[in-house]
Amino acid sequence: MNPAKIQISARQLMLLKLTGITGVLFLGSIRLLTITAGAQGIIAIAGGGIIGLVILYLAVTVAKMFPEQTPFEFAQAIYGRWMGSLIALSLIVYNLIISAMLLRDLGDFLITAILPETPISANILLMLGLVCFGVYLGLESLAYFNEGFSPLIFISWLIVIASGLLRADFGWLQPLFVVEPGRLLLSTVHSGGLVVDGLMVLLFYSFVTDKHQVLKYNAWAIVIATIIIGAIQIAVVASLSPNLAKTALYPVLELARNAPLGVFLERIEALYLALWIMATFIKISILFYANCLGLTAITGVANYRYFILPLALVTLYLSFQADSVVQSILFDAIFNQYALLYDFSLLLLLLLGGLWVRKPIKKRVARGS
Amino acid sequence: MGRKVTLMLLLALLPPLLVGCWSSREVESMAFVMALGVDVAKEGVQLTVQVALPAGGGGGGGGAQGGETPVWVTGTTAPSIAEGLFKMPAMLGREAFLGHLQVVVVGEAYALQGIGPLIDFLARERQVRDTVHLAVALGKAEDLLMVEPKVVQMPADYMFELLKQGAQSGLIPPSEFLRTRIAWHNRPQLQILLPLLEPEPNSPPEAISLKGSGVFVDDRMVGTLDTKESRGLAWLMGTVSNTIITIPREEGNIIQHVNFASVRYKLRETDEGAGLTAIVSQDGNLTQWPLQDEGITFPLLKQLEQDLSVVILGEITAGLAAIQGVYRTDVIGLGERLRRIDPKQFAAKNWDEAFPQFALDVRVQAAFRRVGLILR
Numbered sequence: 001m002n003p004a005k006i007q008i009s010a011r012q013l014m015l016l017k018l019t020g021i022t023g024v025l026f027l028g029s030i031r032l033l034t035i036t037a038g039a040q041g042i043i044a045i046a047g048g049g050i051i052g053l054v055i056l057y058l059a060v061t062v063a064k065m066f067p068e069q070t071p072f073e074f075a076q077a078i079y080g081r082w083m084g085s086l087i088a089l090s091l092i093v094y095n096l097i098i099s100a101m102l103l104r105d106l107g108d109f110l111i112t113a114i115l116p117e118t119p120i121s122a123n124i125l126l127m128l129g130l131v132c133f134g135v136y137l138g139l140e141s142l143a144y145f146n147e148g149f150s151p152l153i154f155i156s157w158l159i160v161i162a163s164g165l166l167r168a169d170f171g172w173l174q175p176l177f178v179v180e181p182g183r184l185l186l187s188t189v190h191s192g193g194l195v196v197d198g199l200m201v202l203l204f205y206s207f208v209t210d211k212h213q214v215l216k217y218n219a220w221a222i223v224i225a226t227i228i229i230g231a232i233q234i235a236v237v238a239s240l241s242p243n244l245a246k247t248a249l250y251p252v253l254e255l256a257r258n259a260p261l262g263v264f265l266e267r268i269e270a271l272y273l274a275l276w277i278m279a280t281f282i283k284i285s286i287l288f289y290a291n292c293l294g295l296t297a298i299t300g301v302a303n304y305r306y307f308i309l310p311l312a313l314v315t316l317y318l319s320f321q322a323d324s325v326v327q328s329i330l331f332d333a334i335f336n337q338y339a340l341l342y343d344f345s346l347l348l349l350l351l352l353g354g355l356w357v358r359k360p361i362k363k364r365v366a367r368g369s
Numbered sequence: 370m371g372r373k374v375t376l377m378l379l380l381a382l383l384p385p386l387l388v389g390c391w392s393s394r395e396v397e398s399m400a401f402v403m404a405l406g407v408d409v410a411k412e413g414v415q416l417t418v419q420v421a422l423p424a425g426g427g428g429g430g431g432g433a434q435g436g437e438t439p440v441w442v443t444g445t446t447a448p449s450i451a452e453g454l455f456k457m458p459a460m461l462g463r464e465a466f467l468g469h470l471q472v473v474v475v476g477e478a479y480a481l482q483g484i485g486p487l488i489d490f491l492a493r494e495r496q497v498r499d500t501v502h503l504a505v506a507l508g509k510a511e512d513l514l515m516v517e518p519k520v521v522q523m524p525a526d527y528m529f530e531l532l533k534q535g536a537q538s539g540l541i542p543p544s545e546f547l548r549t550r551i552a553w554h555n556r557p558q559l560q561i562l563l564p565l566l567e568p569e570p571n572s573p574p575e576a577i578s579l580k581g582s583g584v585f586v587d588d589r590m591v592g593t594l595d596t597k598e599s600r601g602l603a604w605l606m607g608t609v610s611n612t613i614i615t616i617p618r619e620e621g622n623i624i625q626h627v628n629f630a631s632v633r634y635k636l637r638e639t640d641e642g643a644g645l646t647a648i649v650s651q652d653g654n655l656t657q658w659p660l661q662d663e664g665i666t667f668p669l670l671k672q673l674e675q676d677l678s679v680v681i682l683g684e685i686t687a688g689l690a691a692i693q694g695v696y697r698t699d700v701i702g703l704g705e706r707l708r709r710i711d712p713k714q715f716a717a718k719n720w721d722e723a724f725p726q727f728a729l730d731v732r733v734q735a736a737f738r739r740v741g742l743i744l745r
Contacts, residue, residue, distance in 0.1 A: 113495055137376070144374045174709035240547075243554040258499045258547060 010213035012143040013204055014221045015150045016286055020197045021225040023153055023279020026252040026272075027105040028332050029194050029229070030236055034251060037187035038242040039172060040179035041233040047184075048191025049226030051340065053219055055196045058347040060215045063205035065354040070290075071202050072297035078353035085298045087349065091199075092294040094342055095287040096311070100318030101332055103127060106280050108325045113253055114273065124319055127281060132308050134285035135292060139207060142289065146282050153279050156272045157228050164235030164255045172241045173234065186337065193339040194229065195222050202347070203290040249325070288315070400463035403440060403525035406510030407487055408476035413448035415476075417511040419525055420461060421469070439522050442514050450490045467496040471525040472532065473503050473546070474510040474566070477590070484561075485588035488553050491546060499547035502532045505583040505590060507567040516574045528577065532564055535579045538612040539603030540596040541565065542582050542700075553588070557720045558704025561585035562602070565593055584691075586698045594691050601688025604649045604681060605701050605731070607632040613656070616676045621659025625677060625737060628653050634706045637730060643714035644728035645706060649681065652736040664745045670737050677735040685731050697725045 008016075037044040066074035071091060076084030106127060107120040115123070134142055201218050208214055236251045239258065245251045256269040291311055292304035301307070322328035406417035419440045445460055447453035457465040473491065475484055491497045506513040518527035535541040541564035552561045563583045568574035582594040582602070594602070603609045609630040616623040630651035637644050655673075658665065692700055704724060708715040 116495065141374055148374070171706075171709050175712045178712055241551045241555055244551050247554060254499065 006139050006207050007209045008140060008143040008204070008207050010208050010210045010217045012147055013201065013208055013214065014217035016143060016146050016204070016282070017197055017200045017218055017221040018225055019146050019150050019153060019279050020200055020283040020286060021195055021221070022157060022228050023276055024102060024105075024283055025157075025229065025232060026250065026256075026276045027102070027109055027280070028250075028329065029190070030233055030252050031246075031248065031250070031329075032190050032333060032336060033187055033229075033233055034237060034242065034245045036183050036190060037179055038183075038246065039174075039237050040177065040184065041187060041191075041237065042173075042230050043177070043179065044184055044187035045191045045226060045230045045233060047188035048193075048195055048229075049222060051188065051192030052195035052222040052226070055192070055199075055340075055343055055347065056201060056218055056222060057215065058344075058351060059199060059202040060205070060218075062347055062350045062354055063202055063214075064211075065358060066206075067211060068206055070204075070206050070293050070297060071199075071350065072294040074354070075350065076297070078350065078357050087346070088294050088298050090342075091346065092291045092298075094339075095291050095294075096315060096318065097335060098339075099131075099284050099287045099291075100315045100321075101328075101335060102280060102284050103315060104319040104322055104328050105332065106277065107319070108328055109250060109253075110277075112325060113250060121320075124316065127284070128312050128316055130281055131285045131288050132312050134281065135288045135308050136305055139204070139286075139289055142282060142285050149275070149278055149282065153275050154228075156275050157232065160252070160256050160272060161228070161231045161235050164239050164258075165231075167258065168235060168238030169241075170238050172238050189340050190336045191229070193336050193343070195225050196340065196343050199343055199346070200286070202350075203293075204286075249329075288312075394464065394466070398463055399466040400457070400461040401469045402465050402467050403469060403523060404472045404474065404514055404528060405467075405470060406444070406474045406476070406506070406514045407450065407479050408510050409478040409482055410446040412446045414450055414453055414479070415444060415446045415511065416450065416453035416457075417442060417444035417514050418457065418461075418465060419514050420465075421523070438517050438524075440524055442511075444511060450487060467494060470497055470501050472528045473501055474506050474513050474528075475503070475563075476506055476510040477508055479510070480505045480563070480583055480585075480590035483588040484585075484590075488549060488588065492550055497546075499545065499550065501546045502529055502544040503546050503549055504528075504532060504541075504544050504564045504566050507565055507580055507593075512568050512574070513566055513577065516568050516577055518577075519575055528566075531566075531577055531579070534611070535564060536603075536608060537610045538579075539600035539609035540579045540581070540612070541599055542603065542606070543608050552700075552702075555702075555705060556587060557724075558699060558708055558715070559702035560698045560700045561588070562700035563590075582700075584696045584698055584700055586696070591698060592691070592696045594688065597684055598688040598691050601684035601686070602692070602701050604630060604651070604685050604733075605632055605647055605688070605703075609651070614653075614677060614680055616673065616680055618659065618676075622657060623655070623659065623673060623676075624657035625653045625735075626656045627651055634710065636707075636710045637728075639728045641726065641728060642718075643707060643711050644730065645703060645710070646730040646732065648732045648734065649685070650734045650736075651681065652738045655737050655740040658740075658745075661745075665740050670740075674735050674737060677737075678733040681733045681735060682731060685733070689729065689731075693725050693727070697721075699724045703727060703729060 033041045033044060066077065069077065072088035075087040078084060079087060103124050107124040110123045111118060111120050201214060205214060232252060236245050236255050239255060240248065240251060248254050256272050288311060292307045295307040296304045322331055401421040402418045403421050404419035408415040419442050422439050422441055443460065445453055445456050447456055454465050475487060516524055518524055521527050532544045536543040542562045544564045549561050552559045562585065565580040565583050567578050567580050569576040569578055579596060581596045582599040583590045584592045584594060600609065607630065609627060612627045614625045614627060632647055632649050635646045637646050692698060704715065704720045
């Protein structure tokens with residue numbers, strides 16, 4: 001299978017990004033934002049959105065320099081085989097950690113909130129199996145699959161937010177703009193990491209047919225995702241109170257459980273959860289697929305599918321590193337503090353390197369040689 | 370591509386259902402607990418459960434038929450709530466399922482001892498929802514669960530509706546468990562306030578009376594409020610939406626059916642520092658007019674609105690006197706209101722100490738919007 005033949009549209013990439021951001025909000029992101037910024041999480045989320053847009057712009061700028069290559073390939077083109085491979089490997093490890101944490105979070109969520117007697121290993125293995133299958137089918141299938149699913153995910157959030165806001169006491173958001181700067185900054189970093197979503201645009205830019213639309217569409221994805229995250233955070237805080245929301249392991253689940261649709265349709269959170277679990281599947285699959293491409297670029301092996309199983313085993317191993325849900329939360333919090341720093345550093349490294357490498361080429365072109 | 374996507378859809382949707390088998394529970398193996406009672410026992414707690422019986426006697430154990438009550442009330446004692454529920458299968462022959470739990474009642478002695486362990490258990494237990502209603506029984510919770518209402522078959526439904534409508538009337542405070550959790554996590558500027566219930570003294574008891582509110586400091590009930598004081602506080606919480614107010618007059622009582630009430634708070638400076646002004650607005654329908662020979666005129670109605678305000682103010686004053694003067698606990702969240710409006714002033718106070726002296730100015734704007742279908 002030649003990845004070069006794979007093509008998706010900018011709109012599909014936007015939807016993948018949107019699903020990647022919003023589909024996993026039920027796990028721990030809102031809790032993390034609420035713990036750090038409390039009722040003022042919305043400020044951090046807005047800040048995170050701006051950071052997300054800046055990083056998107058950087059990512060598109062970098063990707064435009066090498067429009068037909070994945071970052072794994074052009075890292076080698078810029079920095080040479082060994083150094084470039086090391087940079088590519090760092091991106092693979094980064095994605096791998098996100099995948100493993102998501103898998104673990106999902107497993108923890110399922111055994112805590114829905115399936116208490118099911119071993120976490122069964123949940124993780126099943127999801128991993130599905131992910132392997134999704135990656136085997138390829139990016140285009142995942143993109144089409146997601147195209148059908150993302151409107152449902154979007155609608156589920158609208159319902160949860162609307163019904164949550166109906167029961168909200170907005171007084172809990174007062175006083176406005178009173179938050180410790182350090183905590184606000186930390187929360188903004190968390191939020192920024194959330195909307196950047198593992199450098200999705202950088203990873204898949206080369207597969208997009210209408211590349212000139214990528215920046216516009218994905219900027220919209222970030223804006224929409226920021227609005228959704230902000231609205232969810234407001235609904236959570238205003239309906240539970242900031243102090244209660246901070247204690248909840250899954251505040252979004254509490255919101256969905258306490259927010260009946262109208263006054264007649266209760267206990268419909270299972271429907272939302274089914275959609276959000278699917279979204280988690282899509283997000284992990286996409287990251288997995290990117291990792292397979294990365295290993296293909298580093299090793300020179302022609303078919304990315306050879307790497308599905310080895311990567312699955314590594315992810316499985318990593319997902320069992322936390323002893324308990326408490327340690328899992330701790331890992332999430334630590335990783336989220338540094339994720340954005342990595343995103344930014346990598347982009348800067350590639351941007352500067354790209355400019356350095358392209359300068360002599362431009363000069364040569366100008367000289368006509 | 371279409372086939373691939375369909376295949377992915379099928380594989381993505383169906384296998385997740387498989388792992389559910391691990392946690393599957395057959396309906397026949399579950400006892401649906403509709404109401405839970407918690408009392409103090411020598412061993413620790415006495416749990417009383419009201420379990421729904423399967424209709425038509427299916428699944429063994431008899432069933433609800435004809436005039437028979439559709440529930441079975443039974444119980445056990447244990448050192449803790451969790452242990453008590455763990456013991457239930459041995460007694461019920463089925464696993465106690467709390468997913469349909471509607472009402473939790475705590476006995477007076479348990480409320481005096483402290484409901485902290487119950488709050489922790491209910492919040493931690495995944496089957497229980499925050500929409501469950503929580504109330505205190507005057508006496509034992511077990512007695513309340515024994516009530517066999519005539520209006521509806523399921524006693525838990527009766528209690529659920531009673532608590533809902535009681536809260537609208539203001540005679541008891543709202544009882545959703547979420548409110549208790551919110552108060553629990555926002556102490557001391559908002560303390561727990563729970564409805565008080567008591568079975569009517571019939572034998573067997575067929576109805577439950579609303580007895581006002583149980584006032585808490587942290588997780589311990591420290592006293593009770595009667596229905597008048599409870600409604601006084603309900604005006605300040607803005608929870609009244611359907612109640613009756615009587616204006617006593619020499620000619621006879623004038624009655625208003627309230628169908629709207631709200632409250633808003635404003636900051637005001639006093640000699641002792643920050644204070645609040647509560648502006649209570651309400652309106653409703655005139656439902657009884659004893660002045661048969663006198664038509665309803667605009668000036669007269671305005672006079673009656675003044676009288677109505679005085680009645681409401683009386684209720685509010687009584688409620689405030691009880692919580693500020695007697696129990697010294699902020700169950701209506703005045704501290705929380707102050708925190709929202711002026712966080713610096715709030716932070717400067719030790720709220721437990723400041724609350725009893727806290728200056729609340731109350732203004733009532735009462736109105737008769739409609740007078741029924743006749744003017745005289």
